[in-house]
Amino acid sequence: MEFMDCGLLSKRCRRRNFLLGAGFFTGLTVASQGLPALAKPRFSDYPFKLGVASGDPLPDGIVLWTRLAPDPLYGGGMPLRNVVVRWQIALDENMRKVVQRGTVLATPALAHSVHVDVRGLEPDRWYWYQFKVGSEDSPIGRTRTAGTFNNAIKQLNFAFVSCQDWQNGYYTAYRHIADEELDLVVHLGDYIYEYGPQSGGPRQHNSPEIVTLQDYRDRHALYKTDPNLQAAHAAFPWIVTWDDHEVDNNYANLTPEDNQSQQAFVTRRANAYQAYYEHMPLRQSSLPKGPNAQLYRRLTFGNLAEFHVLDTRQYRTDQPCNDGLKPRCSRAFDKNATMTGQEQEQWLFQGLDKSRSRWNVIAQQTMLAEYDFDGRPDIGLFNMDQWDGYVAARDRLLSFLKQRQPTNPVVISGDIHSSWVHDLKVDFNNPASATVGTEFVGTSITSDFPTSFIAPVQAALSDNPHTKFFDGAFRGYVRCKLTPERWQSDYRAVSSIIDPNASISTLASFVVQNGQAGAQRV
Incomplete structure (x- = not known):
């Protein structure tokens, strides 16, 4: 006030x-x-x-x-x-x-x-x-400002972004975002990276790996000095949520990635959360209290779209099977495992159940759809940091979408530094299973997707028929156009992340028709 x-x-x-x-x-x-x-x-x-x-x-x-x-x-x-x-x-x-x-x-x-x-x-x-x-x-x-619910909004244009490693490239994508005709931008996490200096990129971090409150403040400030990022912030309102690198790679709740003590990590998380709040356009309701902060929330744009913004880091259980890309162990199917925590999960279900909006947007961090990177059913390779490591939690969400049928659920995700489109299935092992939603996964602004991973992912596409699109070569953002009758996602790619004057083009476009779950390429 x-x-x-x-x-x-x-x-x-x-x-x-x-x-x-x-x-x-x-x-x-x-x-x-x-x-x-x-x-x-x-x-x-x-x-x-x-x-x-x-x-x-x-x-x-x-x-x-x-x-x-x-x-x-x-x-x-x-x-x-x-x-x-x-x-x-x-x-x-x-x-x-x-x-x-x-x-x-x-x-x-x-x-x-x-x-x-x-x-x-x-x-x-x-x-x-x-x-x-x-x-x-x-x-x-x-x-x-957003429209009132009684105001019949004919169109909403937004872009969603994630993963902007300063050291890996220039933020030319943000210059192009600032030139788009948008109503808002949604950032899905990894706004900063906590790492120390790394060789090979066009820019360097300004300190060793960050731990203290001043460290996190200075790192946020470094990122905020970028003129293209400033231009995109100044052009549109943003909706933001965090992922892991705002604190520590692949942390889960109060469990750090490495061997630091939990007491030290609690202090570190409190420092990171405070600095994040200090540098984001958030309301006082998101002001951290020590190592805790209320970030999941709901925003509505007339009767056209409602955004259910999730936090899948602060409350999740530890990654199963010692994390990484590997065959799933039994703990990946633990019914008590969670990405969101029980309270946030119920908040999401209740919000979806009560929603009267045409499009229900679930804005969250890691890929929701299953993807077997190996493709052979007798082996299987899955990313334990994604929802593939939390199968029971994902099943609860997808079963809810099937049973309660909220209108047009669309999931937008980041984290994996590559572009994907998925039909969300109740049973990913059965191609004839009901499609209950659509997921658009956006690539990064600059963060790297290893070139060596591209061919294996492409080779496994035929064994993951719910996956309609993959690209690992280009960085950029996803531009979305919503009307009462359809949703269109355009995968916008910069020609290079090491050229400050890189051009922009559209790799692919997909649409979801009102009342018809699943995406079609146009």
Whole structure:
């Protein structure tokens, strides 16, 4: 809650937000240990080097984000003082038709990031926003509210992305995303990578493997300095969720990948979660409490689409069979194994059951469909970090889709650095089994898919007939166009991740017709 002058809105709105703002500043004074607030700070350099962003659109609201960081790669370069940040949101890109404005405190406790939860906006329309601090102005960002449920939205355009290893290539894909005609972007995880410097790529990380809160802050800041990433954030609202590399490769709940102690890992996860929140356009409801954070949530766009955004890292049981790509052991079929935890699983089922939207989008991290990388039924090779390592949990979800039949379930996934399209089957071993949904798996922005894996995956396609498409050679994003009658996914690929001027093209397009589970190539 921030102090807001509702501008073109009513006096009642201004009165309400004044009272909210008064309480907000009182609470921040306590939370910030009485640090004085600087209204006219002086900076060593431009404070908005990390750009601006917006996210989690509602019919009447949006989250606006920035972080003050004149020296972003070395702790931020800010004094240990609260700083007054002004913000405004307007109907035009020149910021002349301001409809709301206010102030918010940027505090050292949150690395001088701000998350302004603006309410009282009109549904289904574009807005522009800007921050000011002292005599400095931020770049102007653009955002869009969601439509109300009673508002019959004719079309929704979005792109989904994942896996942007800084060291492996340039973010040219984001420059092309910024040029697309979209309503929002969905990020499915691996926004940063925790690794130390690695040779062979065009760019280097700025520290050894990250562990401390300052480490994670500096790594997020490094990624945020990319101008193409900033452009994509400034062009559209984002919906974000995390995967493993925001903390530690292939971690599961409180189990780390390597031999670090659980106590040390709990501290590390708390550091990682806080830094993630500090750098994402998330509401205060997602503010971490130590090593825990509420990230799964639901966002609705008129009666056209509802996004069920999952968190499959924080609550999952440990990978079975010692992780990796291998034949499944008995623990892969454990009925108590979970990707989501019981509470989130029930939340998902209840949300799907109550949904009245035309398209039910399950936005999550790892590939849901089964894929036997070996293809021989007497052996079988499966990725234990994906849902293939949690067969009973996947069966519960797919059985629910068959029995309760929520309208048009479509799963969007990332993680595997390659492009896939799957028909979701109740029984993947029976091609005649009912198709209960569709999965689109997007490739990475830059993260590598080993070239040596491409031929074996292609060779196994005939033994996985529910898989309609695979490509492991190209990086990019998936552009989705939704109407009441159909969903189209375009697999957009950059020509190179080591060429900052790489071109963009469409590898393949698939459609799902309303009421007909499964994808068809067009």
